[in-house]
Amino acid sequence: MKVQCPHCLSKARITSRNEITTTVADLYCQCMNTQACGASFVMTLGFSRYLNPPLTSTQRLAAHIIGSLTKAQRQELLQGDLFH
Template identity: 35%
Template sequence: MRISCDRCRSKARIATTREITPRLRKLYCACTNVECGHTFVMHLEFGHTISPSALDLPEATREALRDCASPAQAQLILAG
């Protein structure tokens, strides 16, 4: 992940992070431009799921997917 300073647009580095919740972190950042020297906090937040995790499937379904020889067979299991 690349962070930019909002003052001079130079690269910034993440010095430390702090977990607020499992879906929200505070990033404590510092600009790498010595003439700027800006330090700031950014929030990194989980937005939403695009494709659900296979870990959310029942164990029997996951076992059946592991036994599949092809992605097409896995799709048939998920569609059923």
């Protein structure tokens, strides 16, 4: 993971990480431009959103939906008639 110094835009390295929650962490960073900057700073890394839901969620959702169908609807679904 690349981190950029917010002051001089040089490459920075992560020196340590502090988990705030399971989806948010503080990254302690050190600017590698030691001659002209050398700042140390904290960046926050956080989960934003899923682009695809986790497989277990998809399976659970599908099982819930299929479970709400009648036997006839399930057979229709298995025959692929609903996809045409």
